[in-house]
Every structure is written in C-alpha cells, then in structure tokens.
Amino acid sequence: MNYKPLVTALLLVAPAVAAPLPDAVEVLKTAMEPPAAAYEGEVRVSAVKSAEKRLRVYFAPPQRYRREIVSESGEMSQLVVSDGQAEWIYDKKLGKVWAGEPADPFYKRLGPDEEFDLLTANYDVLLSTGADIAGRASWKLEIRSRSDARLSRSLWVDRRHGLILKSESFQPDGTSLASMSFSRISFPVKQDPALFKFEAPGGVVAVQRLDSDYMGLEEAKAASGLNPKVPTWLASGYVFESLAIIPYRGKSIIHYRYSDGIHAMSLFQCPPRVRPNFGGKAREKVKLASGSGYLSWSEEGNVLGWSSDRSQFVLIAPLTLEILKRVAESIK
Amino acid sequence: MIKMILSLLLMASPLFAQDSRLLKEKIKNDQEKVALAREQWKAAPQRSAERQALRKNWKAAQKQLKEDRLKLRQAKAKEKPKKK
Numbered sequence: 001m002n003y004k005p006l007v008t009a010l011l012l013v014a015p016a017v018a019a020p021l022p023d024a025v026e027v028l029k030t031a032m033e034p035p036a037a038a039y040e041g042e043v044r045v046s047a048v049k050s051a052e053k054r055l056r057v058y059f060a061p062p063q064r065y066r067r068e069i070v071s072e073s074g075e076m077s078q079l080v081v082s083d084g085q086a087e088w089i090y091d092k093k094l095g096k097v098w099a100g101e102p103a104d105p106f107y108k109r110l111g112p113d114e115e116f117d118l119l120t121a122n123y124d125v126l127l128s129t130g131a132d133i134a135g136r137a138s139w140k141l142e143i144r145s146r147s148d149a150r151l152s153r154s155l156w157v158d159r160r161h162g163l164i165l166k167s168e169s170f171q172p173d174g175t176s177l178a179s180m181s182f183s184r185i186s187f188p189v190k191q192d193p194a195l196f197k198f199e200a201p202g203g204v205v206a207v208q209r210l211d212s213d214y215m216g217l218e219e220a221k222a223a224s225g226l227n228p229k230v231p232t233w234l235a236s237g238y239v240f241e242s243l244a245i246i247p248y249r250g251k252s253i254i255h256y257r258y259s260d261g262i263h264a265m266s267l268f269q270c271p272p273r274v275r276p277n278f279g280g281k282a283r284e285k286v287k288l289a290s291g292s293g294y295l296s297w298s299e300e301g302n303v304l305g306w307s308s309d310r311s312q313f314v315l316i317a318p319l320t321l322e323i324l325k326r327v328a329e330s331i332k
Numbered sequence: 333m334i335k336m337i338l339s340l341l342l343m344a345s346p347l348f349a350q351d352s353r354l355l356k357e358k359i360k361n362d363q364e365k366v367a368l369a370r371e372q373w374k375a376a377p378q379r380s381a382e383r384q385a386l387r388k389n390w391k392a393a394q395k396q397l398k399e400d401r402l403k404l405r406q407a408k409a410k411e412k413p414k415k416k
Contacts, residue, residue, distance in 0.1 A: 106398035109363060113405055216367060223374070 024127035025120060027139050028155070030162035032116065036061055037161045041134065041185035047178040047299035048171070063102065064196040081198040088198040088206065097200045100209030108214050109242040110259060119261025122146055122237035130156045133165035134182040143262060147236050150174070153262060161187060169263075171301070172320045178299050214242040217256075224252040229269055229311060233330035234258060235323050238265055248276055258317075264300065265317035265327075272310045278303060286321065289329045295321055304328055352411060355404040362397040369393040 038060045046052040056076075058066040062084065069078040079090040087102040105112045123143045130140030138156040145152055151174070156166035166181040200206050213223075220228040223245045230240075237260040246253040251271045258265040270276065283294040286304070293306030301318030306328060313331065315324050369390040376383035 104394075104398065106401050107366070107394045111359075111401045113401065113408075213370060214366075215370075219367060219371070222371075 021127055021129075022139065024125040024141060027127060027157055027162070028119075028125050028141055028143075029116060031141070031155060031157045031164050032112070033162070034061060034063055035059070035161050035163045037163075037187050038189070038191045039161070039163060039185060039187050040191070041182050043180055043182050045178070045180045048176065049297045050299060058191060058195050060191040060196065064191075066195050079198075081196060083196045083198075088200075089209070090198070090200070090204075095204055097198075097204055097206040098209040099206045101211050103212060107212075109216065110239075115241075115259060115261055117261075118237075118239065118259065119143075122260050123152060123262060124149075133158075134185045136160075136165055136182075136185060138165055145237075156181075169318065171318060172323070177301060177318050210247070213244045215244065217243065219243075220245075220254055220256075224254050226252060226254055226269060226271060226311070228254060229309065229313075229331050230256060231267070231327045231330045232332055233326060235260070235265070235317075235319055235327065237261070248274060263318050265315070265319070266300070267327075267331075268312075268314040268316075270312040270314070272312070275312060276314075278314055278316065286325070288325060293328070351407040352404060355400055355407055359397065359400050359404065362393065362400055366390065366393040366397055 040058045041056075043055045043057055044052055045055060054070050054072070056066075056068040056070055063082065064084050065080070065082050067080045068076045070076050077092050079088075079092075081088050081090075082102045084102070087100055089098045090096070105115075108115075110118070122145065124146055126142040126144065128140050128142075130138035132138065133156045137159045139159055141155040141157060142151055143153040143155070144150060150172065151170055153170065154166075154168045155164050157163070158165050163185075165185065166179070168179045169177045171177045215223060217228065217230065217240065220226070220243055238258045239260075241257040241259045241264075243257065244255045246255055248270070251274055253271075253274065253276065254269040256267040256269070258267070268276070268278065278298065283296045286293050286295045288306050290306065290308045293304055296303045296305075298316060300316050302316070302321060302324055304315045304321070304324040306313055308331070313328065315328055317324065317327075319327075369386070369392075373383065373386035373390045376386050
C-alpha cells in the first residue's frame with residue numbers, strides 16, 4: 001500500500017487542528033505573579049461613578065515599578081516609584097512625599113498561595129481565546145462564583161508574558177464595578193534605572209510611612225486601645241485575612257481585612273467623633289437595625305457607614321447593600 | 333532498572349508530602365514569631381538603639397516567613413504529578 005497520499009493528507013489537515021488551550025488555573029497563577037519581562041505602557045482605569053484615570057506604567061523585574069497618574073494634558077499629578085527596596089508616593093498637588101517599604105504579599109497572614117487556594121475554592125476559572133489588547137494576543141479568563149456561577153471578574157492575559165492586559169470586575173447585579181486596560185504596551189529589553197529612583201523636588205519633605213502590620217484578631221485590643229467589634233456573619237467564601245492599626249489624629253482606627261481570594265472586604269472601626277474620609281462618593285441614607293447609616297461608592301465597591309456602641313464603622317466591599325447590611329448587623 | 337526508578341519515584345512522593353506538612357507547621361510558627369517580634373519592637377522606647385535592633389529582628393522574622401512560604405511552594409510543585 002502506498003502511504004504517501006495518506007501522510008500528505010494528514011500533514012495538510014494538521015495545521016487546521018487547533019492547538020490545545022492552556023490550563024486556566026495555571027494561566028491565572030502566572031498572571032498573579034510579577035512578570036519576568038520588563039514592560040512600559042499606558043493604562044486607563046475606571047470605576048463606577050468615578051472619573052477615568054490615565055496612568056503611565058514602567059516595570060522591571062523582579063520588583064521595580066513606576067506609576068504616574070497623568071491628566072488628559074499628559075501632566076503627572078501623582079507618582080508611585082519603587083526600586084525594590086523602598087517605595088515613594090508623591091502627590092504633586094499636596095506637595096507631599098510618603099516613603100516606606102513596598103508591600104510584600106509574602107508577609108501577610110494569608111500568603112499569596114493560601115489566597116490563591118481560597119480563590120480556587122470559591123471560584124471557577126474558565127479560559128477562552130481573548131481579543132487583542134493594545135496589539136497583544138491574549139487569553140480571556142472568566143472568574144465565576146462556584147456558588148451561583150455569577151461572573152465576578154474577566155481578565156485578558158498576555159499570551160507570551162502572562163501580564164494582565166485588561167481587567168473588568170462586576171457588581172453582584174452584573175453591572176461593571178471597575179476596569180483597567182492597557183491602551184499601549186511594549187516590552188523593552190532594558191529599562192532606564194533612573195525611572196525607578198526618586199528624589200523629592202526642592203522644598204518637599206518625605207514623610208516616613210508606617211509599614212503594614214498584618215496583625216491577628218487577638219492583637220487588636222492591645223494595639224489599638226479599642227474594644228474590637230467583628231462581624232459574626234460573613235458573605236459566602238470570605239475569611240479574615242489580617243488587621244492593621246491606623247494612627248489618626250492621636251487616636252487609632254482598626255482596619256480589618258477579609259478576602260474571598262479575589263475580592264477584599266474592609267471594615268474600619270473608629271473611635272467616637274472620628275470620621276475619616278474613605279473616598280466614597282455621593283451619599284444616600286439607609287436604614288439599619290441599629291439606626292441609620294449612609295451608603296456611598298468607591299473604586300473598591302459599596303461603602304456603608306454607621307455608628308454603634310460609641311464607635312464609627314465603615315464597611316467597603318464589592319457586595320450588595322443587603323449583604324453589607326447583614327454583615328454590619330452581625331457585628332458584636 | 334525501570335522498576336527501580338519507578339519505586340524510587342513512588343517512595344519520593346510521600347517524602348515531599350511530608351516536607352509540605354512540616355513546612356506548613358513551620359510557617360505557622362514563623363507567623364507567631366513575626367507577631368511577637370513586631371510587638372517587642374513597638375513596645376521599645378522611641379528612637380532607642382534597642383528599638384532599632386528589634387525592628388531588624390522583626391524584619392528578619394518576616395524574611396524567614398517569606399523563605400518558608402517559597403520553600404512550601406517548591407515542595408508543592410514537586411508533589412504535583414507532571415502533566416504529559
């Protein structure tokens with residue numbers, strides 16, 4: 001038998017057979033790590049009821065970065081720079097610089113791998129071919145709740161470098177919460193080291209920023225002087241991550257952080273008559289079992305504020321008002 | 333020969349699993365050490381040499397926690413059967 005025609009036919013068919021898709025969880029895992037390649041580009045970030053922000057970003061592995069928030073005219077208004085050892089945040093309008101150590105997820109109580117395990121326990125990750133973003137081929141990842149299959153986040157990941165090129169997060173009702181997307185990106189072989197150094201402009205004094213504490217619940221009382229109040233009910237999949245004590249005008253605020261692997265829920269407990277601004281927009285009054293509160297919005301989700309037992313509370317999460325109210329009313 | 337290699341591989345797999353368990357325990361211990369070192373640093377008098385030394389101690393404890401988490405990541409990668 002002459003096999004030549006058969007072999008030729010097989011060779012002709014071969015390119016038509018699609019290459020197998022990569023494993024969705026592995027693509028997500030790579031995307032959540034800092035990329036191995038240097039990059040620079042322009043990013044647009046938007047959130048519900050907020051003006052769009054434009055950023056110029058630069059990155060050099062393993063962990064040097066520069067993010068410039070720029071106005072439409074291209075002028076820089078805020079800057080975040082890290083040389084891998086220190087991080088500087090410069091606000092041009094306020095004329096202030098804060099210096100500190102860059103956040104390291106490995107120092108958290110819930111390390112990056114533990115948080116990833118939590119994510120895969122709460123969410124399904126689905127992969128498909130994504131659209132080109134800023135001229136780059138991507139994989140599209142859909143992160144859906146395991147409990148109700150609701151789409152929580154979509155990610156477009158660069159096929160070659162594993163970098164997240166675009167991200168969209170959704171509110172529980174399916175409407176958009178926040179999004180980011182590269183409008184331009186390149187992967188230069190070398191970056192100018194000067195990009196990752198910072199020198200305060202003349203007359204601007206750098207203020208030392210506090211390092212994050214990542215405390216356990218048992219440490220809250222001694223560290224803050226407050227009587228800690230925590231929720232006894234949490235939305236499905238959320239666990240306590242850590243807490244931090246924030247000094248505020250001679251007093252202490254407790255910041256409790258909860259996570260479901262991909263979303264964060266923050267609860268702030270403030271002493272009486274302390275009402276810090278958490279960046280929420282356009283308040284509206286809401287009714288709670290303990291009295292009244294207010295609802296507003298931020299890039300991280302709904303903001304619910306209320307007072308109870310001589311403490312002020314603020315809860316921020318991408319959850320519905322009903323769920324936030326249930327968390328708030330369970331606080332003891 | 334192949335049999336020997338296979339049995340060695342089978343024997344090695346539970347060893348990695350044991351590594352993971354030990355490392356998880358060590359990470360818990362590291363976290364306690366980090367919390368204690370931070371408490372000691374915060375309790376020390378402001379601008380004292382002792383405070384500086386205790387801060388270094390806290391940072392060293394954090395680094396140890398990171399190293400052990402990375403070791404656990406490696407141990408887990410070895411445990412995972414390779415996809416063909």
